[in-house]
Amino acid sequence: MMALQRLDVLATLALTGSGFKRRGGGATGYIQETYLAHLVPHPEQRWVVSPAMGLDELASQDFLDLAEGLEEEFRRAFTARQVDADHDRVLVVGLLTSDQTSDHFLHRFEELERLVESAGGEVLDALYQKRPRPHPQTVLGAGKVQEVTLAAQTVGANLVVFDRDLSPVQVRNLENLIGIRVVDRTELILDIFAQRAKSGAGKLQVELAQLEYQMPRLTGRGRAMSRLGGGIGTRGPGETKLETERRAIQRRITKLQQEVNQLQAHRARLRHRRQDDNLPSIAVVGYTNAGKSTLVNTLTNSEVYAADQLFATLDPTTRRLSITDPNTHQATQLVLTDTVGFIEELPASLMDAFRATLEEVTEADALLHVVDVSHPAWQDQIHWVMRILNDMPIAPGPMLLVFNKADRVSQEDLAIAQEEYPHALFISATERLGLETLRHRLLQLIDYAVTV
Numbered sequence: 001m002m003a004l005q006r007l008d009v010l011a012t013l014a015l016t017g018s019g020f021k022r023r024g025g026g027a028t029g030y031i032q033e034t035y036l037a038h039l040v041p042h043p044e045q046r047w048v049v050s051p052a053m054g055l056d057e058l059a060s061q062d063f064l065d066l067a068e069g070l071e072e073e074f075r076r077a078f079t080a081r082q083v084d085a086d087h088d089r090v091l092v093v094g095l096l097t098s099d100q101t102s103d104h105f106l107h108r109f110e111e112l113e114r115l116v117e118s119a120g121g122e123v124l125d126a127l128y129q130k131r132p133r134p135h136p137q138t139v140l141g142a143g144k145v146q147e148v149t150l151a152a153q154t155v156g157a158n159l160v161v162f163d164r165d166l167s168p169v170q171v172r173n174l175e176n177l178i179g180i181r182v183v184d185r186t187e188l189i190l191d192i193f194a195q196r197a198k199s200g201a202g203k204l205q206v207e208l209a210q211l212e213y214q215m216p217r218l219t220g221r222g223r224a225m226s227r228l229g230g231g232i233g234t235r236g237p238g239e240t241k242l243e244t245e246r247r248a249i250q251r252r253i254t255k256l257q258q259e260v261n262q263l264q265a266h267r268a269r270l271r272h273r274r275q276d277d278n279l280p281s282i283a284v285v286g287y288t289n290a291g292k293s294t295l296v297n298t299l300t301n302s303e304v305y306a307a308d309q310l311f312a313t314l315d316p317t318t319r320r321l322s323i324t325d326p327n328t329h330q331a332t333q334l335v336l337t338d339t340v341g342f343i344e345e346l347p348a349s350l351m352d353a354f355r356a357t358l359e360e361v362t363e364a365d366a367l368l369h370v371v372d373v374s375h376p377a378w379q380d381q382i383h384w385v386m387r388i389l390n391d392m393p394i395a396p397g398p399m400l401l402v403f404n405k406a407d408r409v410s411q412e413d414l415a416i417a418q419e420e421y422p423h424a425l426f427i428s429a430t431e432r433l434g435l436e437t438l439r440h441r442l443l444q445l446i447d448y449a450v451t452v
């Protein structure tokens, strides 16, 4: 309340229960004791209340002196915070609408926090509201927006991240009301991709995705919230161009699209050369963080980057794998391609921009779908991966379903998954469990894929 109303100090006067009667009715009391409250720049204890004092004592306070001293303290705390803020200090905000189950909402909300962390931000607080549907102007109701504003002030956040996509108008309204930058889920994901992009091809595709997302939103941002600041949502190869004209950006998009086409053609040639070697190929797909890169590493003894963060992999990498048939002792060579992870509602601009990379999936002879069976929402994750695969322009080949991280789940949970997916394989990439069977099944998969 004090922060919202921007009050320096608040004095309360406690009255005695009985006093004199007013003429015309209404009892009044004598002042018994007084209290003084003010905010302090401390993350947990956000305010202090004085011990009880008499009215004389209250009257003798030097309020100007107190307010100036406090302001000085707040200023110091604020600069200290800014100095060590080499990362964004984030308040995540969600909306639970009536078309969602609360389970689904919570998983998605937790995922949003992980996305923020994967982008290098620090989640200071999380708030959400239940509403039948989003408010057209501000997503949340007026009271909740106020609550977010207050929370942002008290925890010292510099960024609000929403769990859904926002319209330009909603972003502008929210930024004006809350007073700090507001970023939506797609911008957050694009930011992670921008940070991970190391190769020329990766940077090219990320810039295209960012521009395609921002193009229809260019007029939306208020001037006060210039995107040139820095932090989540502002990074990326394209950032300096964002303030330039729409037409220039449209030209840039067209040019990038041509480059992606060339990239696509280049990759196709590479694949053809591999096919000339007659090596069957398997693309490793799955939800982000399922353990795809770890599995590729264990199977091929290589060191593809794997980490406990979302979208650790951006560029596809291809590794050779030799499997010896235990019965015939014959060795089969094949190539495994590690690919970018999928996520619920993978932004459409990313799907479009990453078509050259995603073609590794559709052009492979077969797919190895890795599932993190230790994730509470693994069923949903399978569903999302299948949806994204089905949306691809060319239908991918046959698929082997593999449940990874089996070392992290109980026998009962394994049994449930087994019952639901009787043909799936259970493995642990880190503990090297079930890998022999997996190799064998990969041989069968390849045999099947090249004969159909």
Ligand SMILES: Nc1nc2c(ncn2[C@@H]2O[C@H](COP(=O)(O)OP(=O)(O)OP(=O)(O)O)[C@@H](O)[C@H]2O)c(=O)[nH]1
Pocket (backbone or CB within 6 Å): 286, 287, 288, 289, 290, 291, 292, 293, 294, 295, 305, 306, 307, 308, 309, 310, 311, 312, 313, 314, 339, 340, 341, 342, 404, 405, 406, 407, 408, 427, 428, 429, 430, 431
């Ligand atoms: N306990 C356990 N952890 C695993 C297993 N496999 C992978 N992990 C861990 O899961 C995390 C993610 O692994 P990655 O291999 O980077 O996952 P990914 O599917 O490539 O993820 P993205 O590239 O981000 O889409 C890492 O911290 C791994 O150590 C496993 O079998 N058991």
Ligand SMILES: [Mg+2]
Pocket (backbone or CB within 6 Å): 292, 293, 294, 305, 306, 312, 313, 338, 339
């Ligand atoms: Mg990976």
